[in-house]
Amino acid sequence: METAIRSAACSLICCLTAAAMFFLASSPAMAQNPDEGGLFPKEEIFKPILADPKEPRFFGSVRHINNEMRKDFTGAAIGLGETFGVYRKNLGPERAWQISISGGVFSHFDMDTSSYDLLNSDYSIGLLWTYRDRDASLRLRVYHQSSHLGDDYVSDDPGLLDKYSGFDYEAAELITAYDWEPFRVYGGIHYLLQRDPGHMDRWSYQAGVEYESPSPVLFHGVPVAGVDIKGVQERSWTPAVSVKAGLKFKTADSSRDIMVLAEYYDGFIPYGAFYDYDMDAFGLGVYFGF
Template sequence: MRIVVSTLFLFSYFLWGDESEVAVLSRRDTLSEEIQTASDPYFEGYIQALVDIHYAEYCVVVIVKDHKVWLANMPNNKMIANSIVSFVLDVPGVEAVHVLNGVPPEDKELREKYVNRPRINGIWFPQMTELYLPMIADPRNVTYTLGWRSGDRVIGAKTIDISLGDDFPIYRWLDAFWGGDIQIGIEAGIWSVFNMDPNPNIAKGWGELVNTDFYAGVPISMALGPWSFRLRGYHISSHLGDEYMIDHPEVIRLNPSIEAIDFFTSYQATEAIRVYVGPGVVVHSDRTFPWKPFYIEYGTEARFLGSKFHKQRLYGTCFLALFWRNEQELHFNFDGTYRAGYEFSKLQGIGRKFRLYVGYHHGYSLEGQFQKERTHYFEFNMNYGF
């Protein structure tokens, strides 16, 4: 708990520091007067360069006349499109921003630029954005996490949890089916839990590695307007830690290992609220730890009180995330994870983010061969990922 409080204090000092200094500093202060009053061709090139740096995967075309900006070739993902508009509108000197969606402007000069804009079919290895955003309250989110659990009756009352994982996009098709973007990639990660107060402690270690889950998956995602979808095939296998086996020689190691397929649908109801749901099927499980096939997961996220920190060039917002799952193997009983915290990103709404949050889990353990045991615990986590 002391670590969490100290971390929050350091971030507060880093972001706000001397309030009088932050109050007078804005993004306009970072631009010269020449840029803010530049001619349209110069201003157009400047904004185009900014958009290309931060949103290179979408090949957005910037058109400027009288310091009014038209954006063509915009992505179909509503959240990403809104993020681009907000980014451009925040550039000092921009009078207005208009999005061109298939209808060229009446102005002859703008019409010629719009019609002759470049077109591409797809992008190799997109890195800046995701089509299907991760569900941040999902305790099996593939990301980088370091956290502290309190009160876990299965793993230990004092537990450290660590996850290492990422999504590696391979190819993204632009304007594919029904005008949506489609992406295929690879996911990989691990989740490990350490009991920091083991009893007995035969291994005489500082902590006890209880379990590690290994994950690999192939997600195919699609985004169209406020909707996004993800079809995923994946594998998870679990392994008890060496220290745990030494401290508990009577435990028989099982082999919880599954291959499964799920399909999720997400709807961005507003810029602040998102809901999602996804059924899944376990197509194979190890005979030492059989698992019934059907499950469903669903949840919602809300973001509010967003702020731009011009001094640090960051965007921050509060969030509240809720996640539930019901599994046939567990008699479709409710299992829920609830998280609230603050996230930082370089761009509004998209890109990789750093999160600080507190959470509560109530239902079943998620760790290996302990998955059928009931538990509940509080968590304090730091997280980095999409």
């Protein structure tokens, strides 16, 4: 019964996404009027969270990791994901709402093994409604995530399948943010609608602060930094801290950017079914924005 409910919830997210795109594309009111909004806006009105390790984006990073499962090792993280704006409605000067879809995969590798073993991959897909009123913004997201262990990892320790097979959930997230240039602060809550294993507690919180310099420095790069804090009910609300800082490279006439970021993380493992274990990590990553 639980599996059927989870499958139905995931299917509902996909159907809502497809239905929204069909309705918006077929409606005669969706004529492209830049003053009123329209299909496929170029930018998101709720900016991606810089230091969130599970924000859908394209990136690659190398990290020294120390966790309670594998001790010290060199790891690599690869992310392939993006948020795609479907429709925006402008309500007035600096006021708008937007419907978007997001999806991504987050994969992690052990670089100390001869074949760079894949440890785990998390897959997510979601539907977003975002809103902005001048400096205040909001993101409501309903999404599905499933996690899968790497074959080489399992072959080295077959007992992992008994303990960690079948980890997925559907969740709702509400995050509000306020731009106080050059800073942004944000905070919100997450709630697990359905989850496997079913004994997991449902609630978690997220908060953070970001900085983006108004002036470029080295090689025209703009200094950026972010601190993201998460706590889950399952782990007695103990905060996990993610810090990223570096340079953003972007031209004035493009919405695309590249960021080179130093990274630090300390807290519960945010990937796969390993949230019962703690880790700390530091490294360097390259992030691509579209």
